[in-house]
Amino acid sequence: MNSFDVIIIGAGAAGLMCAAVAGQRGKRVLVLEHADEVGKKILISGGGRCNFTNLNVLPKCYISKNTHFAKSALSRYTQHEFIAMVARYGIAYHEKTLGQLFCDGSARAIVAMLLAECALGQVDVRTQHSITNIAHADGMFSVSTNHGAFTAENLVLATGGPAIPKMGATGFAYDVARQFGHKIVEPRPALVPLTTPPALLPFVQGLAGIAVEAVVGISPHCHPERSEGSPRVKGSVQGDPSLKLRMTSPPTFRENILFTHRGFSGPAILQISSYWRHGDSITMDMLPNVDVLAYLKTHKQSRPKVALKTILAQVLPARLAQALAEQYTTSPMATFSDKALAAIAEQIQRFQFTPSGSEGFNKAEVTIGGIDTDGFSSQTMESRTMKGLYAIGEAMDVTGWLGGYNFQWAWSSGWVAGHALST
Numbered sequence: 001m002n003s004f005d006v007i008i009i010g011a012g013a014a015g016l017m018c019a020a021v022a023g024q025r026g027k028r029v030l031v032l033e034h035a036d037e038v039g040k041k042i043l044i045s046g047g048g049r050c051n052f053t054n055l056n057v058l059p060k061c062y063i064s065k066n067t068h069f070a071k072s073a074l075s076r077y078t079q080h081e082f083i084a085m086v087a088r089y090g091i092a093y094h095e096k097t098l099g100q101l102f103c104d105g106s107a108r109a110i111v112a113m114l115l116a117e118c119a120l121g122q123v124d125v126r127t128q129h130s131i132t133n134i135a136h137a138d139g140m141f142s143v144s145t146n147h148g149a150f151t152a153e154n155l156v157l158a159t160g161g162p163a164i165p166k167m168g169a170t171g172f173a174y175d176v177a178r179q180f181g182h183k184i185v186e187p188r189p190a191l192v193p194l195t196t197p198p199a200l201l202p203f204v205q206g207l208a209g210i211a212v213e214a215v216v217g218i219s220p221h222c223h224p225e226r227s228e229g230s231p232r233v234k235g236s237v238q239g240d241p242s243l244k245l246r247m248t249s250p251p252t253f254r255e256n257i258l259f260t261h262r263g264f265s266g267p268a269i270l271q272i273s274s275y276w277r278h279g280d281s282i283t284m285d286m287l288p289n290v291d292v293l294a295y296l297k298t299h300k301q302s303r304p305k306v307a308l309k310t311i312l313a314q315v316l317p318a319r320l321a322q323a324l325a326e327q328y329t330t331s332p333m334a335t336f337s338d339k340a341l342a343a344i345a346e347q348i349q350r351f352q353f354t355p356s357g358s359e360g361f362n363k364a365e366v367t368i369g370g371i372d373t374d375g376f377s378s379q380t381m382e383s384r385t386m387k388g389l390y391a392i393g394e395a396m397d398v399t400g401w402l403g404g405y406n407f408q409w410a411w412s413s414g415w416v417a418g419h420a421l422s423t
Helices: 013-024 042-050 072-078 079-088 108-120 174-180 200-204 241-246 265-271 290-303 310-311 318-325 338-349 405-420
Strands: 003-009 031-034 052-056 093-095 098-103 124-126 130-137 140-145 148-157 184-190 212-219 254-258 263-265 280-283 351-353 366-371 389-391
Touching: 003 174, 013 031, 013 108, 013 366, 031 405, 042 052, 042 108, 042 254, 052 079, 052 405, 072 265, 072 405, 079 108, 098 130, 098 241, 130 174, 130 184, 174 184, 174 366, 200 263, 212 265, 254 265, 263 265, 290 310, 290 338, 310 318, 318 338, 338 351
Parallel strands: 003 031, 003 148, 031 124, 148 389
Antiparallel strands: 052 098, 093 098, 130 140, 140 148, 184 366, 212 254, 212 280, 254 263, 280 351
16 A cells, blocks of 8 residues: 555654654554665764753754744653653663763664654654655645655655765755745754864864863954964954844853864864854863963963973863964063963963864764744644645754754654644
């Protein structure tokens, strides 16, 4: 039989959750997956242990053109309800940091749980089904694949975005949404390493592999005196009014940053990358627990004959301390004026650079942007203009922070759609 109540395209986190809920409601559900295995993104997440949710999920942890869209789904199916399901299946887990929950064992346990939930609803899950055409007529969707055609009154787009193309990720959901009259918010790489301009590259390459805790934020515009890419900070930050309007109180993140051969990575950089746009500068406080100027002045008095790099190496990794100190004189601390010490402190606690770009979709963990939420109900995930068409998970213009937030959006949006699907 090739006729179903609902066809779900994509057997990832959102698609499998939606399928399980709908199937257990008595719907005849077909899930079509083009890959040879379901839940591939689940399997690689969290280093293979799946950071499946976060204890601190709040709407403010999500980015969207419509900042209110995610509220309903997140409140109706919370992280605590998903955690309860994980516990019900006896999957051991732990909190790693900042509320991030990981499996103690393999991420395969989460996929197995979702498939077990689908089996309870007699969901038909088919892999290696490539879609060649989608049409709609007389209230029915017709989906043609390399293994035949299928029909249903309801169609759910759950194929995610183009992040991690090596896993087969594409903008397929966007094409289908456009086909049925929906707009797309410009998709961009998110949770992605940032690259530095040529002038700064030798500095960061020499520090590749070093990680430090930092507070990272965005400055919409660099001071004109500062040569782009220079690690040294001069003057103050001047805001571009149009950028300020676009970026209402961008957050700061306090986690590790990692120097790479191309720029910066690490959790704090990945987080801020979701808010970054070309032309914005990144500001980093690499010693958030230290009043660096007071620290330097104290050591100027107590250890006047010691070199700057030695003093800095007490609070920073040795290679980073040396790289920073090499920009100044090798004379002992006693030779530095208070103004010079202030400049050094400013560089460490307000290190600023303008990224040349990002590592792109190949290295991005998720996609920011996607199907415009204006055309969909936040209560049901159903199109406002095409009855029976739903979009969930990463395919939508809803992007979470690093740390399990995007999986929780997948669970919540999938659950909501699964309950809303009509017969």
